[in-house]
Amino acid sequence: MLIIMYLHSVKENYIKTKQIEESGFIKRLxxxxxxxxxxxxxxxxxxxxxTCMGFLRNPHDAEDISQEVFIQVFDxxxxxREDASLSTWIYRIAVTKSLELIRYRKRKKRSGFFDALNxxxxxxxxxxxxxEYMHPGIQLENKERAGILFGEIEKLTEKQRVAxxxxxxxxxxxxxxxxxxxxxxxxxxxxxxxxxxxxKKQLYSYYQQNELD
Amino acid sequence: xxxxxxxxxxxxxxxxxLEGLEPAKTDPFFYSxxxxxxxxxQQSEEVESFSFGFAFSMAAVILFLSLNVASFTxxxxxxxxxxxxxxxxxxxxxxxxxxxDLSYYENFEEN
Numbered sequence: 001m002l003i004i005m006y007l008h009s010v011k012e013n014y015i016k017t018k019q020i021e022e023s024g025f026i027k028r029l030x031x032x033x034x035x036x037x038x039x040x041x042x043x044x045x046x047x048x049x050x051t052c053m054g055f056l057r058n059p060h061d062a063e064d065i066s067q068e069v070f071i072q073v074f075d076x077x078x079x080x081r082e083d084a085s086l087s088t089w090i091y092r093i094a095v096t097k098s099l100e101l102i103r104y105r106k107r108k109k110r111s112g113f114f115d116a117l118n119x120x121x122x123x124x125x126x127x128x129x130x131x132e133y134m135h136p137g138i139q140l141e142n143k144e145r146a147g148i149l150f151g152e153i154e155k156l157t158e159k160q161r162v163a164x165x166x167x168x169x170x171x172x173x174x175x176x177x178x179x180x181x182x183x184x185x186x187x188x189x190x191x192x193x194x195x196x197x198x199x200k201k202q203l204y205s206y207y208q209q210n211e212l213d
Numbered sequence: 214x215x216x217x218x219x220x221x222x223x224x225x226x227x228x229x230x231l232e233g234l235e236p237a238k239t240d241p242f243f244y245s246x247x248x249x250x251x252x253x254x255q256q257s258e259e260v261e262s263f264s265f266g267f268a269f270s271m272a273a274v275i276l277f278l279s280l281n282v283a284s285f286t287x288x289x290x291x292x293x294x295x296x297x298x299x300x301x302x303x304x305x306x307x308x309x310x311x312x313x314d315l316s317y318y319e320n321f322e323e324n
Contacts, residue, residue, distance in 0.1 A: 038244060038248075041243070041244050041247060045243050046236060046239055047236070049237055049238065049239045049243075059237075062237070063239070063243075063246075066239065066243070067246070067247050070247055071251060071254070074251060135234065136237050137236055137237055138230070138231070138234060138235075139233060145226060145227045146231060148227055148230075149230050168231050168234075170236075171234075196228070200224055203223075203224040203227050203228065204220055204221075204224055207220045207224065
């Protein structure tokens with residue numbers, strides 16, 4: 001019992017120390033301290049890039065959006081309210097920006113008629129084909145299956161897609177996903193459960209339509 | 214039945230395709246590219262704000278001058294018209310009341 005209480009107090013002290021350290025770090029960022037900004041970028045760049053890759057599956061888009069994320073952090077660090085951790089806030093920005101790009105691409109696809117009309121008079125836009133790209137961390141033998149799975153993930157609702165991607169691709173815990181999505185843990189569990197069920201159904205009909213060898 | 218089993222197996226395999234996924238990483242020059250982008254953006258913002266400020270002040274000067282010219286032209290003509298109208302009005306009054314007709318009183322005495 002005493003050991004548990006001791007461990008609990010150690011944990012609380014650690015959290016408090018972390019919060020104080022983070023507050024000081026945020027103050028340095030607000031003062032436009034270049035070293036602090038460099039430290040922030042180096043600490044979070046891979047996770048931000050990986051999150052963006054999980055949604056966008058295109059290294060160029062992921063790089064651009066990752067840069068946009070850090071530019072927004074640089075610009076609006078004074079808006080950070082410290083009700084979540086800095087890394088959660090950065091994740092939120094990364095998810096929002098990735099989704100914004102996906103929505104923009106979808107809108108663009110819908111306005112295909114106007115694009116076709118536009119391309120009669122102008123050079124057509126070079127939009128990368130997402131299906132050509134793959135998350136670089138996928139093992140070679142799983143590439144084809146992962147491509148099919150990513151295709152089906154895109155058909156999920158936005159919330160299910162975000163929760164599933166953050167948990168499966170980024171490897172976040174349910175609690176971390178809940179923090180990023182500003183939802184409760186049970187809500188995230190439910191979203192991921194429904195996402196898995198829907199994916200199974202979608203994959204079943206996919207394999208029904210595409211006869212197995 | 215066999216087909217259903219095969220499909221179920223494929224679905225399970227595909228669902229597990231992301232297992233052991235290695236996280237994607239940026240290259241070592243990410244920060245350099247990012248800081249260059251921020252610097253370029255700040256420079257272009259400065260140029261933009263200067264050009265906007267210049268354009269805004271030029272537009273304000275042009276607007277001020279054109280308002281002056283327009284008002285001078287418009288009201289200038291109005292003053293001329295007013296002068297003409299005022300002269301006509303005085304003449305009319307003078308005619309009506311025969312202010313400058315000296316023979317009026319002579320005619321009046323004779324009658």
